[in-house]
Amino acid sequence: METLGTADGGPAVVFLPGGGLVGRDYWNVHREVAKLTTSVIYDRGGTGDGSPAELPRTSTEVTDELRVLLRDAAIEGPYVLVGHSLGGLYARHYAIRFPGEVAGLLLLDPAHEDYNARMPQELRERWEGFDAAEAAAAFENLPDELVRLYRGLFAQELADWPAEVREPLIDYHVSPHGLKAGLQEASNVEELYAEVRAAGPLPDVPLVILSSTKVDPFKTIVSQGIPETLLQEEIDAKFRLYTDFANSVPGGEVRPVEAGHVTIHLRGEQAVRDAIADLLISIQPTADGEEAARGTA
Template identity: 60%
Template sequence: MKPPLGEYYDVNGRKLLLHREGSGAPAVVFIPGAGAVAMDYWDAQRQAAAFTTSVLYDRAGTGWSESIDLPRASSEVTDELRALLHSAKIPGPYVLAGHSLGGLYARHYATRFPDEVAGLVLMEPAHEDYRAYMPRELVERWDAWDPANGLSDELPREILEFYRVLFEQEMAHWPAGLREPLVDSHVSREWLLTGIREAANIQAVHDEIRAAGPLPDVPMIILTAPAIDPFKQAVSAGTSEGLLQAENDGKTRLYNEFAASVPRGENRIVEDAGHVTLPFRRPEAVAQAIRDVLAL
């Protein structure tokens, strides 16, 4: 299926999709989470494009970029992003806006290439110490889940339709030419499997982050979205509301401490949004964080 936006660039023999809007520097580069794709951040991107160059892209093996075996090491992902930005002639330094797994990739890029990063905006970022802040019962539940059994060969139509409705609600005001192919792709088994496969080596990525050393002294804003919305409820079926609230409490403590560990860090609570829905429901909060990082 043809992507609704963007153009392709050749990076190491693979075609990668990139879409840019706006002008000015430093450019902001959105790094999607596992299971997310470039176009999920369209609304936040277009708002950021009002004041600087704003870039979306799909990693190899995800979204509309060329397929590749997953998972991959973070060093491979960050090398690829660097090569893509150079190929697209988007000069650094960059503000990296990473979501979930993309937050780990953003941090790794900053530690590996500190002169190329002007700031970080981390949306509900994955973190190597996340489990240490969680209640034991919740961690045991996660350990008992086998990702290999996460998707059957044929997903029931009612499950696919359930997710379709959730995505359509989040993108209800988006242009149909963007919303419809994006929703169709999100509820395909291929894209659902991609999210699971990409995060399958998360422990190895954590090890890379731990070994990479400290972040450079750049402004960093974390966005914490505590809502227990329908997406969170769907992926947490059978988990009590008390445990979900305990996860939120632990996550907030972690992000507060992480923000305090760097000279110019801040954690912001973004109400009325959850882990998946943050860029859909509160794009203005994402754009404001980018604007504020640029001003620091």
């Protein structure tokens, strides 16, 4: 866990990485948010620089871990949680379990328990045969050409980052451990969905969802053989799902971002920063001392 910035700007912002990503992947937006308030990047156990942990884990284990780490670091809540993909599911669960500790939510292409059900049937059928555990085992001996391909993609996306941040991050992402961790962590995703569904409704807190509208190179690699028209149908269905979800919370909002799922915080950096700034403004105390944020009093 790394913390930057000052507490003077309002609630701390905590980044929860997507599956297969780590806290350092959000270095760009982490640095920008630190100009506004305290910014925290977090590596879950078993990933990145997180504590050793056997994967997969339950969402309860993950959210308990994050809560302890924040308290041990003396980072006071309530927090603005920024969750990407699988991290978005964990962020929601944290808010449901500990509503008094969450001031707002920003979800970047979040995992959602109704995602597959809302997708085109043809796409669901293509996904049915995927075995995450089997795929994770295959990463023990990746072909050199695939390693070079992934290294090249990350190098392209992070080209403007300082070498001391970029190079160790790329090395992690093309290592057998880094590649396997993302698949292992998500291998119990159906159990995670059931866990969050059973936890109850989301509390009434400010919510912004950023929905990617493009197919980035990472999506292209894992979508070999899927027609572009079907990938666009997925993007459209995803946006409808997020819109319905946002509408279930007073003041919830969805914003399209011209980026892909993996690169939403990179190619959509300004959109992420703007959404966080808007959330921070919306939850500032009013003139009479009451919280403007719903549910954070």
